[in-house]
Amino acid sequence: MVELSIIYDKVRFEEKVLYEKAQSKGVKSQIVDAKTVTVSTDSKKKDFAFGDVVMQRSVSHYRGLYLTACLEHLGFNVINKFKVAETCGNKLITSLVLAENNVPTPRTRFAFSAEGALETIHEAGFPLVLKPIVGSWGRGVFPLRDEETAGMIVEMREEDDSPLARIYYVQEMIDRPPRDIRCIVVGNRVVTAIYRYSAENEFRTNVARGGKAELAPITKELEDLALKAAKAVGGGIVGVDMMEDKKRGLIVHEVNNTVEFHGAASVSKTDIPGAMIDYAVKRVKK
Amino acid sequence: MKSKVECQECGADISVPEDAVVGEIVTCPDCGGDYEIASKGGSKVELKPAETVGEDWGQ
Numbered sequence: 001m002v003e004l005s006i007i008y009d010k011v012r013f014e015e016k017v018l019y020e021k022a023q024s025k026g027v028k029s030q031i032v033d034a035k036t037v038t039v040s041t042d043s044k045k046k047d048f049a050f051g052d053v054v055m056q057r058s059v060s061h062y063r064g065l066y067l068t069a070c071l072e073h074l075g076f077n078v079i080n081k082f083k084v085a086e087t088c089g090n091k092l093i094t095s096l097v098l099a100e101n102n103v104p105t106p107r108t109r110f111a112f113s114a115e116g117a118l119e120t121i122h123e124a125g126f127p128l129v130l131k132p133i134v135g136s137w138g139r140g141v142f143p144l145r146d147e148e149t150a151g152m153i154v155e156m157r158e159e160d161d162s163p164l165a166r167i168y169y170v171q172e173m174i175d176r177p178p179r180d181i182r183c184i185v186v187g188n189r190v191v192t193a194i195y196r197y198s199a200e201n202e203f204r205t206n207v208a209r210g211g212k213a214e215l216a217p218i219t220k221e222l223e224d225l226a227l228k229a230a231k232a233v234g235g236g237i238v239g240v241d242m243m244e245d246k247k248r249g250l251i252v253h254e255v256n257n258t259v260e261f262h263g264a265a266s267v268s269k270t271d272i273p274g275a276m277i278d279y280a281v282k283r284v285k286k
Numbered sequence: 287m288k289s290k291v292e293c294q295e296c297g298a299d300i301s302v303p304e305d306a307v308v309g310e311i312v313t314c315p316d317c318g319g320d321y322e323i324a325s326k327g328g329s330k331v332e333l334k335p336a337e338t339v340g341e342d343w344g345q
Contacts, residue, residue: 010322010336011309019307033309035337061342089342136344162341239345256345 002281003051004029007037007067009058013262014273018055021273027281034058039070052284054078055237055276057258061089061134064258079280080236080257087233088257091169092133094233101232103225104251106243108171114154117168121150127173130154134164136256138204143173174251176243180205181216181250183226183240184261184272187282190226191275192261192268193218207263215267225250237276289331295319302331311336 004027008015015031022029032050054076058064068082080088087093098105109124111117121128121144130153132140144150157165183193192215199210207213216222226240229252239259242250261272289302291312298316302323306312310323312333321333 008309010311011307015309016307031307031309059343060340061344063342134342136342139341139344258345260345 001026001028002053002284003027004277004280005050005054006031007034007054007056007058007064008032009034009060009063012059012260013265014260015057017265017273018057018276021271022277022280025274025277025281027277034060034063034067037067039067039074043070043074045074045076048074048076050076052077053280055280056080056085059258061085061136061257065089077283079283080238081234084234084236084238085257088238088255090133091131091254092167094255095169097232098229098252098255101228103229103232104248106171106174106251106253108169111168111170113166114158117154117157117170118151120168121154121170122147124170124172126150129171129173131169131171132164133167133169138206138209141204143203144170171253174243174253175246178203178205179214179244180253181222181242181244182213182264183218183222183242184259184264185226185230185238185240186275187235187237187279188227189275190218190223191272192264192270193222193226194264194267196263207260211263213263213267221250225252229255237279289326289329291321291331291333293317293319294321294333294335300333302326302333306331 056064056068065085068078071078072082095108109120111120126145128144130142142153179195179197184191195214195216196205196211198205205211229240230238233255239256241254242252245251290299293314296317300314308323320336322336324332324334
């Protein structure tokens with residue numbers, strides 16, 4: 001019998017339903033608090049009763065990332081792999097990987113100083129979107145519509161204590177309907193796709209920002225692109241976010257590692273957690 | 287049956303739903319303090335202050 005550990009640092013809807021689903025499928029499972037795990041260079045796999053496969057579901061990106069590194073070092077089969085988490089957790093690296101793999105993605109410029117940022121913003125022209133390279137739920141994402149606002153936001157970034165704040169990620173603003181598409185990819189299957197509509201007076205579509213979910217059809221174009229993007233970052237269980245560019249069609253702007261699916265589960269008839277558990281079990285049997 | 291636990295900040299009653307599991311976050315209705323369920327056995331529930339949302343939280 002396959003034994004599964006679900007690692008969490010805060011139990012959300014997702015971790016709860018994954019655990020319940022694993023139980024109902026007869027998979028011996030446990031939830032493990034990442035905050036209580038310690039590892040050393042002397043540690044051995046047998047010191048940890050984590051079973052055959054581990055689902056890394058920490059809400060803190062760095063906690064999940066580095067714990068995954070330790071677990072892979074010990075020989076555990078972790079979903080997702082460290083490499084996938086590392087790529088998806090950083091928007092700059094994700095953009096590079098998508099571009100390298102010919103996945104259509106918004107034109108994005110990178111700068112490494114305030115001067116560089118202002119120069120590249122000026123060259124690109126408005127409107128633009130400035131995003132932090134690490135961060136989620138739409139935090140720190142600013143629409144830039146004129147030089148004055150851009151200058152002020154860059155100045156604010158310079159005041160920030162985080163060294164990552166000095167890495168500038170400036171993206172073209174895509175001419176799109178007021179929604180994006182979240183595709184949940186599990187292995188080589190697009191399990192579900194939803195439109196996420198921005199809340200009123202909000203250009204960001206994150207469900208965490210009050211965005212509303214609606215089922216989206218899984219067209220051949222969407223399926224091919226979602227799978228290509230997932231493969232580009234290294235596969236596993238990921239959330240591929242797309243926009244419908246009025247000129248270019250579907251383009252991928254983000255791939256999420258510890259995918260949240262509360263919004264998707266509220267509108268989808270597909271058994272999303274069930275597909276994830278089946279994938280974890282299959283990973284062991286491979 | 288819901289369990290009631292006293293808020294460590296303001297003393298108000300925080301009700302913990304029956305189906306809540308260890309690791310879930312509950313919020314004090316009076317002061318808004320967040321707590322993580324540290325342990326749960328029958329109607330006995332222990333809470334600990336929850337971590338504050340970090341810059342790297344989320345997907």
